[in-house]
Amino acid sequence: MSVLVFAEISDGKFKKATFEAVSYGRQVADMLGSKVVAIAIGNGANASELGEYGAHVVKTIQTSDSFTADAYAAAVNASANEVSASTVIISNTYTGKSLAPRLAQLMGASLATNVVSMPDTSNGFQVKRSVFSGKAFAFVNLQRDKKVIAITPNSFEIKTFGESAVVESASSSLGSTGLNIDAVNKVTGKIPLTEAEVVVSGGRGMKGPENWHMIEDLATALGAATACSKPVSDMDWRPHSEHVGQTGITIKPNLYIAVGISGAIQHLAGVSSSKVIVAINKDPEAPFFKAADYGIVGDAFEILPQLIAAAKN
Amino acid sequence: MKILACISVVPDTTTKITFTENNSQFNTAGVQYILNPYDELAVTRGLEIAEANGGTLTIVHVGRAESEPVIRKALSMGANEAIRIDADPTDAQYVAEEIAKIAVGYDLILTGRESIDYNGGVVCGMLGSLLGITSINVVTRIDYADGKFSFDRDIDGGRETVSCAGPCVASAQKELCEPRIPNMRGIMAARTKPLQVLAPQATANFANYASYELPAAKSGVRLIDASEAGKLIDILRNEAKVI
Numbered sequence: 091m092s093v094l095v096f097a098e099i100s101d102g103k104f105k106k107a108t109f110e111a112v113s114y115g116r117q118v119a120d121m122l123g124s125k126v127v128a129i130a131i132g133n134g135a136n137a138s139e140l141g142e143y144g145a146h147v148v149k150t151i152q153t154s155d156s157f158t159a160d161a162y163a164a165a166v167n168a169s170a171n172e173v174s175a176s177t178v179i180i181s182n183t184y185t186g187k188s189l190a191p192r193l194a195q196l197m198g199a200s201l202a203t204n205v206v207s208m209p210d211t212s213n214g215f216q217v218k219r220s221v222f223s224g225k226a227f228a229f230v231n232l233q234r235d236k237k238v239i240a241i242t243p244n245s246f247e248i249k250t251f252g253e254s255a256v257v258e259s260a261s262s263s264l265g266s267t268g269l270n271i272d273a274v275n276k277v278t279g280k281i282p283l284t285e286a287e288v289v290v291s292g293g294r295g296m297k298g299p300e301n302w303h304m305i306e307d308l309a310t311a312l313g314a315a316t317a318c319s320k321p322v323s324d325m326d327w328r329p330h331s332e333h334v335g336q337t338g339i340t341i342k343p344n345l346y347i348a349v350g351i352s353g354a355i356q357h358l359a360g361v362s363s364s365k366v367i368v369a370i371n372k373d374p375e376a377p378f379f380k381a382a383d384y385g386i387v388g389d390a391f392e393i394l395p396q397l398i399a400a401a402k403n
Numbered sequence: 404m405k406i407l408a409c410i411s412v413v414p415d416t417t418t419k420i421t422f423t424e425n426n427s428q429f430n431t432a433g434v435q436y437i438l439n440p441y442d443e444l445a446v447t448r449g450l451e452i453a454e455a456n457g458g459t460l461t462i463v464h465v466g467r468a469e470s471e472p473v474i475r476k477a478l479s480m481g482a483n484e485a486i487r488i489d490a491d492p493t494d495a496q497y498v499a500e501e502i503a504k505i506a507v508g509y510d511l512i513l514t515g516r517e518s519i520d521y522n523g524g525v526v527c528g529m530l531g532s533l534l535g536i537t538s539i540n541v542v543t544r545i546d547y548a549d550g551k552f553s554f555d556r557d558i559d560g561g562r563e564t565v566s567c568a569g570p571c572v573a574s575a576q577k578e579l580c581e582p583r584i585p586n587m588r589g590i591m592a593a594r595t596k597p598l599q600v601l602a603p604q605a606t607a608n609f610a611n612y613a614s615y616e617l618p619a620a621k622s623g624v625r626l627i628d629a630s631e632a633g634k635l636i637d638i639l640r641n642e643a644k645v646i
Contacts, residue, residue, distance in 0.1 A: 100560065187528075187540060191529040192528045192531060194529070201610070220522065226617050228521075230612055234609055268537035268568075269537050269567050273564040274564075275562050276558070276561035284559075313646075337577065345639060366645045369624070384626075384643075385627070386628075386635060393632040396632040397633065397636060
């Protein structure tokens with residue numbers, strides 16, 4: 091028996107979310123008294139690095155093929171069979187979310203996505219996952235012998251084990267896919283919103299897209315990703331991909347700074363799991379102040395330059 | 404061309420979420436139910452493609468009779484017919500297996516990116532696997548030409564253009580289209596459109612929801628004077644230690 095971790099590679103490197111998944115997998119394996127095997131599909135990443143985060147063995151499949159759910163699911167399933175994996179850990183990124191359901195199907199496994207806790211095995215196998223777009227959590231019993239768990243990025247501290255992993259080629263190869271990849275358009279050097287540790291977000295209070303350089307400057311100074319509220323993306327001030335909230339992206343950074351966002355229930359749903367929330371708004375009655383840890387009441391255009399200057403310092 | 408759109412019925416986005424019976428049940432009292440916003444996009448784009456190619460759009464929903472007003476809404480948007488599988492949608496696996504049983508023979512199957520209640524986002528992939536067809540998550544564009552479907556899909560840190568022959572299943576992301584608002588003619592027509600109710604075919608559950616909890620309330624906001632806003636950075640660095 092073993093715990094298998096899908097070690098996602100992006101641009102020739104493991105992501106931070108991958109280290110979280112491996113370290114989570116190791117802790118699950120320690121609970122279950124089994125070994126951790128990571129499966130890394132792609133080129134360039136330094137597979138032995140995963141030993142540091144708790145992997146005992148790393149199986150690699152070298153390929154330059156882009157991610158497709160069908161081909162990857164077949165390959166991960168083959169590895170799961172090979173190492174008799176009872177549990178597979180995946181990070182809940184776009185890639186992970188595409189892979190997890192197909193893999194769970196192939197394995198006949200119970201599946202939980204958006205998982206934010208270690209499993210509780212005191213009575214069966216239970217995990218906590220976020221539901222209602224972050225407005226609540228649910229405790230779910232996974233009833234099948236095999237489980238696929240997709241963990242929310244930024245939910246678990248990365249533990250290091252100072253070990254080295256055995257690296258070997260997987261005996262399976264990438265399966266065939268029905269999908270043609272025609273073009274890839276990746277924004278390089280930008281932190282994906284769902285994985286960012288710090289997010290600076292603007293709302294209608296920013297008054298127009300021409301003022302967004304202030305949000306971007308603060309984000310750059312803090313090494314943060316940028317986001318926006320629904321009205322802002324609806325008015326096309328910012329792309330839809332930046333919209334956080336109930337019908338946008340749900341995020342869980344360590345720090346969320348909301349500038350000129352009132353804090354409607356739908357917006358709060360998408361960001362309330364953030365560890366620390368800062369609200370900046372000229373209206374002292376803005377609902378966001380009830381959900382925030384720190385707040386500044388005042389004009390964003392006067393406050394932002396001060397924050398940018400302090401952050402650069 | 405035959406297109407199938409899978410819809411779920413969810414609490415309105417403004418709903419304040421609470422639980423009853425010792426936090427084991429979602430409190431449905433006073434809750435307004437709506438067509439899941441992402442599924443609304445799936446229905447709309449499905450209709451646009453069906454109309455442009457002389458095809459039909461079928462709606463499928465796993466749920467009880469209370470869902471019928473929402474199913475009628477999808478019909479009033481222009482769908483040709485609907486199927487309701489009369490069962491509680493207990494988990495995604497169950498829903499996917501029930502839908503898979505009626506989903507054979509469609510060229511394109513559409514779901515929403517996720518339901519805004521349980522946020523699993525997994526029915527698309529499960530259907531792909533159950534039916535042995537290609538699945539494409541979080542698509543922001545779908546076009547059909549020369550016997551092929553073409554999609555833009557969100558990936559980590561960017562976007563990809565992909566294509567495949569049908570049948571395939573895709574999940575709708577924002578930006579796919581503007582949701583269609585039913586007109587009076589559509590609403591009248593929807594009343595008499597076929598809505599078939601099928602019995603479930605007893606699939607086993609893979610997961611069950613034991614209990615729920617609400618996020619811990621914040622202990623209260625600490626206000627910093629706007630004239631010394633720079634202090635906030637210092638606090639975040641040295642006290643909260645988040646930057």
